[in-house]
Amino acid sequence: MxxxxxxxxxxxxxxxxxxxxxxxxxxxxxxxxxxxxxxxxxxxxxxxxxxxxxxxxxxxxxxxxxxxxxxxxxxxxxxxxxxxxxxxxxxxxxxxxxxxxxxxxxxxxxxxxxxxxxxxxxxxxxxxxxxxxxxxxxxxxRAASVEWNFQRTLAKVNYRIHTDAIKEHLVPRQLTKAQNGHHLRQ
Incomplete structure (x- = not known):
């Protein structure tokens, strides 16, 4: 093309x-x-x-x-x-x-x-x-660099949203903080 x-x-x-x-x-x-x-x-x-x-x-x-x-x-x-x-x-x-x-x-x-x-x-x-x-x-x-930085920032924000959602909705509340960290790493 x-x-x-x-x-x-x-x-x-x-x-x-x-x-x-x-x-x-x-x-x-x-x-x-x-x-x-x-x-x-x-x-x-x-x-x-x-x-x-x-x-x-x-x-x-x-x-x-x-x-x-x-x-x-x-x-x-x-x-x-x-x-x-x-x-x-x-x-x-x-x-x-x-x-x-x-x-x-x-x-x-x-x-x-x-x-x-x-x-x-x-x-x-x-x-x-x-x-x-x-x-x-x-x-x-420069335009490609701005696009790359935007994509990087978007991925970073989405990562935060996903991990917070997992913490709030999928990880049982009765686990200790150390156990929560173990669940998220798997």
């Missing part, structure tokens, strides 16, 4: 999703500030980009196909070379890029790759993207 969220980077709304418990950021949204949707294709033609994607996949994807990667790497940078995210994923078994068709679709990249793409677009944009992303993650962590 994917969970979609959004953040604002220098006034540009950028969507990100959680897929397989990892954050993927929309490259399509990131380029709106810099041109049209063809910008990622120019980035993918770059030899350094293909090398970066290959290294990332080797580290993070045991099913990555290195022979296909080597073919792309040898052609990258040539005028005749073109590469789309879906072609990369299909040929190499990559998991770092994700192309989603239809409404709300676009090209998504794992946050590590998206930050690298942001650097290629503009170092300033990359820094703002990282800052906003981290701010949002910190907010989520």
């Amino acid at each position: 994917t969970k979609t969220r959004s953040l604002s980077v220098q006034g540009t709304p950028v969507t990100f999703i959680t897929r397989h418990e990892q954050d993927y950021i929309s490259l399509t949204d990131m380029v709106k500030r810099f041109g049209d949707e063809s910008v990622p294709y120019g980035w993918l033609r770059n030899r350094n980009t293909v090398e970066f994607l290959g290294v990332w996949e080797r580290i993070n994807n045991p099913a990555f196909k290195p022979l296909e990667f080597e073919r792309f790497k040898s052609q990258a940078g040539l005028n005749s070379f073109s590469l789309s995210p879906s072609k990369w994923v299909e040929a190499t078994g990559a998991i770092g890029l994700y192309a989603k068709a239809g409404r709300g679709g676009g090209t998504y990249a794992h946050r590590d790759i998206a930050f690298e793409f942001g650097s290629w677009l503009s170092p300033e944009f990359k820094l703002y993207l990282i800052t906003e992303f981290q701010r949002l993650k910190d907010e989520e962590a």
